[in-house]
Amino acid sequence: MPKPPSRRSKATSGASTDSASAANSANEDISQQVDPSSATITVSAVEVTELTQEEQSDRLHLERKVERAFFEAGKALAELRDRRLYRSSHRTFEDYCRDRFGHSRRQSYLLMDAAVVFDNLVEICDQFDHKLPTAEGQVRPITKLEPHEQQEAWLRAVEVAGGKVPTGRIVKDVVQRIMERTQVPNTYQLEEVCQIVVKDNPELRGKGSCWGIVSQVNEFSCTVKIWDGEYAVGLQHLKSYNYLPAECQQMQVICDRINRVYWGGLEESVQRFLESLGKLNRAYLTDLEEKVLSLLELEIIP
Incomplete structure (x- = not known):
């Protein structure tokens, strides 16, 4: 006895036919598309309303x-x-x-x-x-x-x-x-001891009255080494102490010692002591200052 035809097969066949037709139609559309480089784009003009005299005012x-x-x-x-x-x-x-x-x-x-x-x-x-x-x-x-x-x-x-x-x-x-x-020409010299004068410069906040050693002379500024590092400072923010060469050498040694201890990472109270040394207006340490600094060096430097 012959087997009745399957409805599912017919449905599948119909779907395949539809898919093929759609694909052929798409291919036709693609083949008929205009080259984008030759396409014309229409832009609608927008009218700009001029301001009235009152609006301008x-x-x-x-x-x-x-x-x-x-x-x-x-x-x-x-x-x-x-x-x-x-x-x-x-x-x-x-x-x-x-x-x-x-x-x-x-x-x-x-x-x-x-x-x-x-x-x-x-x-x-x-x-x-x-x-x-x-x-x-x-x-x-x-x-x-x-x-x-x-x-x-x-x-x-x-x-x-x-x-x-x-x-x-x-x-x-x-x-x-x-x-x-x-500005006047830069007359500062290497290893000269100078004081930083802030003059409302926010970039130098907290550095007022600090003394430092000139480590580099630029056209309109100096690089100055102070108690907590080096800074580029404009000539208008520097004032020379006019120390003798021997005093400048002595302050260079003190500055190097303070820097080594500072970068050892001690607590804030010790840093405050180092900062006070960095604002001295004399070219030497007192006996007590020398003892405390020496003790800190023993503690920090191997």
Whole structure:
């Protein structure tokens, strides 16, 4: 008796036929596709609506508010300080700024210094139709310059930035070139003993009054070895002790001894002692200082 045909087989056969048709259709489509390099892309034009005169005025007004934000902050802080309007709640201006605004002493004074610079730049920028600073960090390097140099530095930085508001890095580079242009030649000598003078340079924070040995003489700076390492210091932040050659040699020996003990990794209290030696304003150790340093050397150096 003949076997009835299988429904499953028919279904499979139908599916195979459909798959083949689909594949053939796809191949046809691929073969008929246009070369991408010759395809035309249609882009819809977007109409840009011009600002009305009132909108242009509003935009300029708001841009000026953004530009002057840090200036207004610095100006207000200066008035709060000068009139002592903090005195009813705080003993010092620094305490008031920390509690009221979350500012460190440095932050507050940076804003006040920046406000003074901004005020100096307003006239020159309006005169030459230049962009004004929009952040404190953009004018921070300029605070080191004289008022006429501040204007020169900002105009030059805007030019370098292609007419846009320059970054703090661009301003710093321009200021550095101006300072190098006005600096006297480097007259320091190797192994000369110098004192570090901070002069509001945050990079030298904590190093004020430290003495050091000149280990490298550069064009506008010196590499100075002090009690906890070596630092590149600009000439404006150095002051010679004018020690005799024999005194310089003696201080070189003391500096090397302090460095060896410091890098031995002793506890903080000992480091404080070494720091005190690193701020001596004399070319010798007292008997007690010599005994303590010698004891530390025995403890640290094998």
